[in-house]
Amino acid sequence: MLKLIPGLTIVDSKKPGPIITIMAGTHGDEICGVKAFKKVIPNLKLKKGKIYFILGNLKAIKLNQRQYQTNLNRLYKDDSLIDLKTKQTYEYKRSREIMPYLNDSIALLDIHSAMDKDSIPFAICEKPFFKIAEQLPVKIISSGFTKMEPGGSEGYMFQNNKIGVCIECGNHISDLSDQNAIDAIYTFIANFNMIDKPAPQKVNVDFIYKTKINFKPINYFKDFEPIKKGNIIGYDGSKKVIAKSNGFILFVVSRRTSNKEAFLLGKYI
Ligand SMILES: [Zn+2]
Numbered sequence: 001m002l003k004l005i006p007g008l009t010i011v012d013s014k015k016p017g018p019i020i021t022i023m024a025g026t027h028g029d030e031i032c033g034v035k036a037f038k039k040v041i042p043n044l045k046l047k048k049g050k051i052y053f054i055l056g057n058l059k060a061i062k063l064n065q066r067q068y069q070t071n072l073n074r075l076y077k078d079d080s081l082i083d084l085k086t087k088q089t090y091e092y093k094r095s096r097e098i099m100p101y102l103n104d105s106i107a108l109l110d111i112h113s114a115m116d117k118d119s120i121p122f123a124i125c126e127k128p129f130f131k132i133a134e135q136l137p138v139k140i141i142s143s144g145f146t147k148m149e150p151g152g153s154e155g156y157m158f159q160n161n162k163i164g165v166c167i168e169c170g171n172h173i174s175d176l177s178d179q180n181a182i183d184a185i186y187t188f189i190a191n192f193n194m195i196d197k198p199a200p201q202k203v204n205v206d207f208i209y210k211t212k213i214n215f216k217p218i219n220y221f222k223d224f225e226p227i228k229k230g231n232i233i234g235y236d237g238s239k240k241v242i243a244k245s246n247g248f249i250l251f252v253v254s255r256r257t258s259n260k261e262a263f264l265l266g267k268y269i
Pocket of ligand 1: 026
């Protein structure tokens with residue numbers, strides 16, 4: 001039994017199977033993974049095995065900054081390769097708390113995001129893991145970091161003959177990185193058959209609203225935004241337009257004239 005550490009959540013199926021680690025907040029201002037943990041962990045039902053969810057740099061996460069004293073993601077390496085000054089840092093201590101969990105796992109996904117506002121989602125891993133990285137929501141898969149930037153979490157796994165993949169989900173604060181972090185977690189876990197492969201939500205469109213006079217939505221609706229029976233969608237002339245059943249809304253648009261398509265409604269199937 002490993003010593004419990006702060007920032008660790010264990011999701012255990014209580015059935016035999018792989019042990020994997022998923023990390024977020026290795027850099028404290030890269031919060032998409034931190035947010036994804038909150039969404040994914042409470043809903044996760046594993047078929048087998050166990051997952052260690054670890055919030056990496058707790059102090060930096062709290063301060064919403066990249067690091068506290070040094071870069072945590074250069075410290076996953078042998079003590080002999082780390083200088084004395086670095087060994088005094090919080091991050092060094094933290095890396096030594098985390099390493100036993102990496103050692104206990106067969107695979108690691110480490111979730112990051114980037115400062116560049118147009119950052120393209122990409123993966124970092126060594127070549128044997130390209131097949132796994134291909135499943136992730138990325139445009140580029142890059143290798144070579146184990147040598148170029150020693151001490152990274154995924155490189156540490158690789159050097160120990162284990163699977164290590166890092167994902168850069170997109171810009172720090174963006175819907176893209178938030179969604180990619182969630183998708184990456186599910187896809188990575190599915191790779192080990194610990195959950196079923198995530199499938200797209202299936203929906204059916206069953207209602208189209210055409211204007212009597214005109215149409216003005218009550219507010220902005222996202223495509224596929226959930227909607228409840230009785231919700232006001234907007235106004236046609238002076239008359240309220242109300243959802244007649246639960247489901248989702250799609251393609252909402254203001255219209256100035258009659259007999260124009262103003263929105264669609266549908267249901268999840
Ligand atoms: Zn990072």
